Amino acid sequence: MKTLYMVFHPNLEHSKVNKIWYEQVAESSAVTTVRDIGSEYPDFNYNIEKEHKLLLDHDRIIFQFPFYWYNMPWQLKKYFDEIFSFNFAYGPEGDKLKNKEFQVISSVGGAVDSYTPGGYQNFTASEFYRPLQQTAFLSRMKYLPPYFMYSAVAADEIEIKQYGEKIISLIEDIDRADSRSVLKRILKRAKDLK
Numbered sequence: 713m714k715t716l717y718m719v720f721h722p723n724l725e726h727s728k729v730n731k732i733w734y735e736q737v738a739e740s741s742a743v744t745t746v747r748d749i750g751s752e753y754p755d756f757n758y759n760i761e762k763e764h765k766l767l768l769d770h771d772r773i774i775f776q777f778p779f780y781w782y783n784m785p786w787q788l789k790k791y792f793d794e795i796f797s798f799n800f801a802y803g804p805e806g807d808k809l810k811n812k813e814f815q816v817i818s819s820v821g822g823a824v825d826s827y828t829p830g831g832y833q834n835f836t837a838s839e840f841y842r843p844l845q846q847t848a849f850l851s852r853m854k855y856l857p858p859y860f861m862y863s864a865v866a867a868d869e870i871e872i873k874q875y876g877e878k879i880i881s882l883i884e885d886i887d888r889a890d891s892r893s894v895l896k897r898i899l900k901r902a903k904d905l906k
């Protein structure tokens with residue numbers, strides 16, 4: 713399993729949360745390729761050919777970013793607009809991402825209990841990310857459950873690092889989203905119990 717881990721932040725140097733996670737993931741051996749997109753592309757003018765090659769070369773694609781105005785930051789939206797293109801991600805010949813995994817990791821400023829129906833934010837964070845889920849679906853990718861850290865604006869360094877460690881163990885659990893292997897494990901356990 714080759715994992716491409718990409719961080720989309722308008723200014724990672726001034727970030728509290730995403731910078732720490734980026735450094736933790738980069739220092740770990742959990743992923744094959746880790747990238748701070750803002751330092752590779754200071755103007756976010758993407759090299760489409762290079763990005764396509766990177767996507768083709770990996771099996772799991774992880775997008776890490778802060779939650780902005782109930783959405784992804786524009787740098788990530790621009791990435792999808794330009795890189796998930798016709799006959800690459802969708803369209804009659806657009807099967808290049810088929811069966812690859814798609815994972816969202818995001819820091820959310822507000823508290824978890826505000827992200828409830830009728831609450832201050834009215835919807836859950838997962839609901840705000842439906843467009844990403846559908847992007848993965850249309851691209852015939854496997855959408856893994858998104859991972860959020862709520863109350864990110866109030867978190868201290870220790871807490872942020874604990875989340876970073878959880879992110880690394882999440883990535884390392886490569887069988888987690890594969891229902892067939894989960895089923896196989898359950899069947900094996902049932903057989904062993906007999």
Ligand SMILES: Cc1cc2nc3c(=O)[nH]c(=O)nc-3n(C[C@H](O)[C@H](O)[C@H](O)COP(=O)(O)O)c2cc1C
Pocket residue numbers: 721726727728729730731777778779780781782783819820821822823864865
């Ligand atoms: C422009 C902007 C918009 C934001 N919008 C939201 C929002 O809609 N909901 C929310 O919970 N937090 C929001 N926040 C808070 C960010 O999610 C939070 O600052 C970020 O996750 C912290 O990550 P960082 O330290 O890596 O920048 C916003 C922050 C900024 C700067």
